[in-house]
Amino acid sequence: ELRKALGDALPGEVRAGGRRSAVVTGELRSGRRAPVLAGTLSARLRQKQRNHRVESLLTRKVEPASAMAWLLGALPYPTAELDYAWRLLLKNHPHDSICGCSIDVVHREMETRFDKVEQVGKGLLERAEAALDRRLRAGGTEFVVVNCGPVRRGGLVEAVAPDADHLTVRAAAPGDATSASQAARWTAGEGAGDLGVPCQEVAAGGEDTVFDLELSPLQLRGLLPLLPGREILGMVVDQVRLSRPEPGRARIELVLGDREVGDLDMTALKEEVRALISDPAVQRVRVLGRRSRERRVIFLAEDVPGLGWRRYRVEAAPGGRSEGSARPDGPDRAAAAVTQGPQGPGLENDVFRVVVRPDGTLDVTDKRSGLTYPGLHRLTDGGDRGDLYTYCPPPEDHIVSRPLRRVKVRVVETGPVRATLEVTALYRLPVGLSADRRRRLRDRRHVVEMEVVTLVSLVAGEALVRLRTVFDNRARDHRLQAVFPVPRPFDSHYALSHFSVVQRPAVEPVGDGGAWAELPSGTWPHRGFFGAGGLTVFAPGLPEYAVVGRGEGLALTLVRSVGWLSRDDLENRPGHAGPGVATPEGQCPGRHELEYALSVHRGDWREAGAVDLLGRLEPPLLCLSRAGPSQTGNGGPGGAHGDGGDPEVRPVGPDGTLRAAGGLLELRVLEAERPDAVVVTAVKKSFEGPGDGETCRLVVRLVNLSPTCATVLFEAGAGACLGPPERLDLAERPARGEGAEPSWELRLDPWELVTVGLPLAPAGGPDGLPPRLKGYTG
Numbered sequence: 001e002l003r004k005a006l007g008d009a010l011p012g013e014v015r016a017g018g019r020r021s022a023v024v025t026g027e028l029r030s031g032r033r034a035p036v037l038a039g040t041l042s043a044r045l046r047q048k049q050r051n052h053r054v055e056s057l058l059t060r061k062v063e064p065a066s067a068m069a070w071l072l073g074a075l076p077y078p079t080a081e082l083d084y085a086w087r088l089l090l091k092n093h094p095h096d097s098i099c100g101c102s103i104d105v106v107h108r109e110m111e112t113r114f115d116k117v118e119q120v121g122k123g124l125l126e127r128a129e130a131a132l133d134r135r136l137r138a139g140g141t142e143f144v145v146v147n148c149g150p151v152r153r154g155g156l157v158e159a160v161a162p163d164a165d166h167l168t169v170r171a172a173a174p175g176d177a178t179s180a181s182q183a184a185r186w187t188a189g190e191g192a193g194d195l196g197v198p199c200q201e202v203a204a205g206g207e208d209t210v211f212d213l214e215l216s217p218l219q220l221r222g223l224l225p226l227l228p229g230r231e232i233l234g235m236v237v238d239q240v241r242l243s244r245p246e247p248g249r250a251r252i253e254l255v256l257g258d259r260e261v262g263d264l265d266m267t268a269l270k271e272e273v274r275a276l277i278s279d280p281a282v283q284r285v286r287v288l289g290r291r292s293r294e295r296r297v298i299f300l301a302e303d304v305p306g307l308g309w310r311r312y313r314v315e316a317a318p319g320g321r322s323e324g325s326a327r328p329d330g331p332d333r334a335a336a337a338v339t340q341g342p343q344g345p346g347l348e349n350d351v352f353r354v355v356v357r358p359d360g361t362l363d364v365t366d367k368r369s370g371l372t373y374p375g376l377h378r379l380t381d382g383g384d385r386g387d388l389y390t391y392c393p394p395p396e397d398h399i400v401s402r403p404l405r406r407v408k409v410r411v412v413e414t415g416p417v418r419a420t421l422e423v424t425a426l427y428r429l430p431v432g433l434s435a436d437r438r439r440r441l442r443d444r445r446h447v448v449e450m451e452v453v454t455l456v457s458l459v460a461g462e463a464l465v466r467l468r469t470v471f472d473n474r475a476r477d478h479r480l481q482a483v484f485p486v487p488r489p490f491d492s493h494y495a496l497s498h499f500s501v502v503q504r505p506a507v508e509p510v511g512d513g514g515a516w517a518e519l520p521s522g523t524w525p526h527r528g529f530f531g532a533g534g535l536t537v538f539a540p541g542l543p544e545y546a547v548v549g550r551g552e553g554l555a556l557t558l559v560r561s562v563g564w565l566s567r568d569d570l571e572n573r574p575g576h577a578g579p580g581v582a583t584p585e586g587q588c589p590g591r592h593e594l595e596y597a598l599s600v601h602r603g604d605w606r607e608a609g610a611v612d613l614l615g616r617l618e619p620p621l622l623c624l625s626r627a628g629p630s631q632t633g634n635g636g637p638g639g640a641h642g643d644g645g646d647p648e649v650r651p652v653g654p655d656g657t658l659r660a661a662g663g664l665l666e667l668r669v670l671e672a673e674r675p676d677a678v679v680v681t682a683v684k685k686s687f688e689g690p691g692d693g694e695t696c697r698l699v700v701r702l703v704n705l706s707p708t709c710a711t712v713l714f715e716a717g718a719g720a721c722l723g724p725p726e727r728l729d730l731a732e733r734p735a736r737g738e739g740a741e742p743s744w745e746l747r748l749d750p751w752e753l754v755t756v757g758l759p760l761a762p763a764g765g766p767d768g769l770p771p772r773l774k775g776y777t778g
Contacts (some may be wrong), residue, residue, distance in 0.1 A: 027502060028048035037577055038521045039390040042479070042560035044586060045102030049594070051098060052541030054089060057121045058082070060620045063462060064076060064683035065128035067698060068307055071664055071720070077685040078124050085120045088113050088380040100387040101565065101578060104585040132309075133314040133624040142313045148620035149680050150306040150667040150700060150714075155619030156418070156459055157301045158202070159312070184476055197312065198335065198460060199299045200417040210235070210256055210289040217277035220285050224270050232289065234261050240269055242276060243723040249427065250282045254289045284458070298417050300460060301621060303529035307683070308663025308717065335416035336458045343374055344409050347419050351463045352600070354456065359408040360425040362456065364465055366600045371487070373600045377467065378483045381453060383440040383609065386476060387564040388586050391521050396439035399525035401483075403427055404449075412455065420457040427452060437569075440478075448474045464538070464597045464613055469558065476587050479560045481546065483554035483599060485531030493532035493547060493554065494605050495524060495742040496614070499681075499703045499753050501605060506532070506551035506638070515744050522546050528614050529605065536608050536752035538617055539596035558594055561587040611705055664717045665698070666759070670745075672710035678748065679703050686732050686757055697757030698722060704748035714744050714758070725756035732757065 029036060063674040064084065080141045092110045098103040136144045151300040185494055195592070210233065215223075229314045230237045232254070239255035252273065277285060292707040302312045347354040353365040360379070366370040380401040386392030403425035413420040427450050432442035441447075450471055457466040468480070494503050508520040523546045524530070529538045536547065537556055544557040563586055566578040597617055601608040682701035704710045726742040727735040732755065748754055 011699065015347060026499075026502075031520060032516050035389075035518035035573055035577060036521075037099075037101075037518070037718075038523050038525075038544075039386055039391040040099035040101050040388065041523060041525050041558070042391070042557040043388040043562070045100075045542065045559055046588060046590060046592065047092075047100060047107060047114075048098070048543055049541040050111075051089075051092065054114055054117050054121065054502075056540075056618060057125070058085060058089070059120065059682055060618065061148055061622065062121050062124045062128065064620065065125060065146070065622060065686050066308070067129045067683055068133040068146070068148070068664060069135075070685060071698065071722075072132070072135050075128060078127070079479070079685065079687075081120060081124055083682075085124075085601070088120075089117045096578075099621045100586070103565065103581055104583050116646055122274065123728050126315070127763055129622060132622075136309050138556050142311055143438060144309045144311055144316040144624045145304055146309045146622040146624060147304040147306060147663070148421045148622060148682060148683065150665045151680060152303060152306050152666060153615070153619065153649075154300060154302040154304060155616055155621050156298060157621055157623050158296055158298050159623045160296060171254055177349055188558055188643075197299050197302070198417045200413070200415065201295055201297050202413065204227075204611075208291045208292060209499070210497065211287070212289075213287040213297040215285050215287060216284055217285060220277055220287065221274065223271065227266070227270075228628060229264060230264055233258060235291070237264060238737075240264070240676055242272060244276075248281060248283045250276055251275075252285060252287045255289070256289055258292055276698075298508065301416060303661075304621065305663030305717070308661065308664035308666075311659075336460045337415045337421040338411050338419050345411055345421055347421060347458045349419075349458045349460055349462065351461070352458060352465060354458065354465060356407070356409050356421060356423055358406045359402055360423050360454070362465070364598070364600050371534070371600065373487065374436055374485075376484050376487075376535075376598065377454070379425070379427070379480065379481050379601070380479045381427065381475075382481045383430070383433060383477060384560060384562055385437045385567075386431055386570055387562055387577070388519065388583060389481065389566060390570055390573045390601055391523065391560065392463065392570040392572055393484075394433060394439055395571075396610075397444055398430060398440040399425055400429055403452075413457070416460060418459050419455055420455055423454045423456060425452050425454075425730055426450070429475040430472075432478075437477075450474060462616060463599050463601065463609070464616065465599070466597045466617075467595070469594045469596075470592065472589075473561065473590050476563060480558045481555040482558055482596075483548060483553055483555045484533050484535055484537060485548065489549075489551040490532040491551060493524075493530065493551075495526035495530035495545070496528040496605075496610070497525070498527060498704070498750050506547050517573075521572070528638050529610050531605060531608070531610070534601055534603070536599045536601070536605060536610050536613075537596065538598070538610075538614055540614070540618065541755065542594060542596060556596060556695045559588055559592055561589075563587050588666055606674055606677075608674060609674070611674075615676075615679075660719060664720050665700075665722060666699070666714045666715045666717070668715065669704070671712050671713075672704070672706060672708070672713045675704035677704060678710050678712055679705055681753075682755075685721045686706075686728075695757075695759045696734070697728075698757050699728065699755060699757050701753070701755045702748070706753060707750045712746050712748065714746065714756075715759070721760055723759040725758045728755045728757045730755060 066075070066078055066082070068103060070077040092098055092113050096228050097106060097110055100107070132146060133144070136146070143159055147153060160757050184717065202275055235256040235258065237254050238257045238260070241253040243251045245251050274284065301310060301312070336347065339346045339348050339353070341355060343355060344355060344356065351367060353367060355363040357375070359364065361375045362377050363372055363374045364376055378401055380399060382399045383394045383397045384391055385394045406425065408424040410422040410424070412422050428447050429450055430442055431446045431640050433439065434441055450473070452469060452471040459466065489506075491506050493506060494501055504524060510516070510520060523544050525543050526539070526545055527543070528540045529536055531537060532551070532554060539545070539552060539556050542556060542558070545553040546557070548555050563582060563584050565581040565583045565586070566576045567580065568576045598612055599610070648654040667678070667680065672678060680700060680702045682699065684699050686697035686699045702712070716727050724742040724744045725746065727740050729735055746756065748753065
């Protein structure tokens with residue numbers, strides 16, 4: 001008998017059956033009775049990567065940043081724009097679309113939708129960042145790191161630095177005004193305390209001359225009305241320097257950048273220029289425009305409050321020492337650094353030591369346990385005669401797993417925040433399959449060379465080896481994987497799934513295989529990480545992995561190239577799975593850029609802290625940087641064109657000074673198997689609002705990725721106008737029943753997904769804005 005029951009009615013229906021019910025665990029994923037079509041996990045992987053990036057943009061940055069700006073009274077929440085973006089993105093999610101198994105024209109249309117969603121998302125994020133910047137920044141060279149999640153955290157941050165020969169980052173002390181700061185430990189030998197922030201320059205733009213004009217005062221006076229704002233030739237005026245280098249001549253130097261740096265009063269500037277050229281002694285004026293020497297630095301932000309901020313400052317380092325200089329007592333043990341060994345350069349931080357072998361594979365030593373995992377990240381390429389639905393190797397396959405010659409290793413970054421090596425390997429691959437599709441072509445006329453460049457990085461204090469691989473795919477009908485062997489075979493492996501972590505067998509029992517609708521492919525899905533045998537691989541946006549052999553290792557799929565929507569001549573799946581249509585774009589030709597990481601450790605994903613490490617790869621942090629003060633006259637800071645800011649809306653402390661750090665809402669895990677097992681998946685404004693009679697709420701969705709119960713505590717920031725959270729259903733309506741009463745403390749069952757809403761109290765400001773939070777002027 002088959003009965004239909006949903007939700008709360010399900011237990012009663014089970015009891016009413018009068019029989020002892022069997023308990024089935026696992027994923028119920030098998031090709032014994034119906035095809036699984038697991039090959040769709042790796043079909044058109046670039047679109048799956050892009051979908052992940054766009055989803056992450058909306059959920060991890062745009063929605064929470066917009067909610068913060070809304071809570072601060074800085075910006076109406078963009079409900080209509082986000083609704084448009086989500087509806088457009090969902091049009092890319094039908095199973096034949098996001099799975100990559102449709103005709104080529106459908107997937108071209110998907111790219112257009114991705115473009116639109118990304119454009120909307122970036123525009124909304126820029127708007128939210130600008131609103132937060134107006135509320136939170138202190139001006140000058142100060143900038144603010146914003147945490148878009150309610151869990152206190154830190155992470156790797158990139159910021160724009162001023163034009164100076166030597167730089168340092170200073171962090172304001174907790175609870176102090178922004179004037180109270182301590183020097184970065186990498187630049188100040190004395191006075192560096194626990195709040196020191198390692199800082200490293202990663203890029204410096206050139207100083208290309210954009211224009212160089214020789215004008216008379218009359219010509220220049222006629223040009224001034226044509227400059228209504230800061231934009232010139234598609235760039236932005238960031239700095240202006242006026243000078244008179246010699247008698248009868250004046251010089252106006254404009255520094256141009258891609259974004260506004262500081263505040264610049266163009267009206268007052270024009271008045272200064274008019275006063276300069278009104279002097280009868282000035283006969284000629286040289287107007288020079290050059291691109292700014294924009295410098296970008298990375299540093300590790302620490303302890304940023306939930307839905308909050310921490311202030312930093314980039315400035316010239318004292319004593320002419322660079323940000324990468326060692327301290328007087330030697331380099332910090334937690335720093336990331338390049339090492340030299342018998343086989344060439346390697347990497348090291350306080351957790352891992354990485355050595356690059358001549359064949360490009362990596363030996364990673366866990367300094368905590370002393371264990372070494374040799375030969376990691378071996379690129380392996382094999383044939384694929386399957387289709388977009390199913391992977392099927394040719395009977396006479398040819399596996400390419402070694403480069404043509406010794407790899408080239410180049411030092412890219414030396415630390416102390418991040419150390420990076422560039423590993424370049426050249427592979428010779430069969431260009432495709434034979435006419436009967438039973439073997440890979442191997443003669444000299446039918447091979448292509450493929451250069452693979454991998455950036456291998458260690459970040460200070462981080463238990464991750466970060467990898468970024470780039471290649472130009474010129475071969476057809478093949479699958480490229482990154483293989484990670486483990487020292488001892490494993491019986492099972494784990495993977496992050498939808499709101500759970502699943503355990504899977506290393507080998508699927510098949511029997512004679514005759515009764516299967518589709519034979520097991522050996523590949524599995526994941527939603528961020530997978531692992532076994534003391535190794536975890538993190539690959540958000542690359543959803544397919546495989547077990548090597550009978551548990552000797554794991555393999556991440558980097559690209560799978562096939563040219564048919566469906567075929568009916570596959571050994572592991574009888575008959576068609578769809579129309580027998582050629583899909584040449586399914587070969588995925590062209591440039592591929594992939595980012596992933598690995599970690600070695602004792603135990604499983606819990607001991608590895610895999611959930612926390614995944615968050616470090618994509619931290620929900622924004623950097624509101626306006627580093628580099630505007631300059632006038634002799635090039636000094638300040639003056640009429642300095643960074644005036646908006647002091648009437650800045651966050652302040654009890655004594656009226658600018659606060660060094662603060663937050664709107666923080667989530668603390670009180671009881672759990674691991675504190676990082678509770679993961680926040682959404683922070684946004686509720687669907688309803690005061691306009692339709694409903695309470696305006698801040699919505700937080702979280703999941704307990706643990707087989708044990710967890711208790712979390714919500715803490716609203718000082719003066720935040722938020723009431724205690726109440727449970728909501730997935731439609732964001734108040735839940736009913738036991739445990740539905742509002743409470744600052746929330747208990748989560750194992751693997752439970754919960755949505756809560758924190759009502760604004762009092763509700764409703766003008767134009768959809770909440771009332772100004774207490775502790776904020778304006």
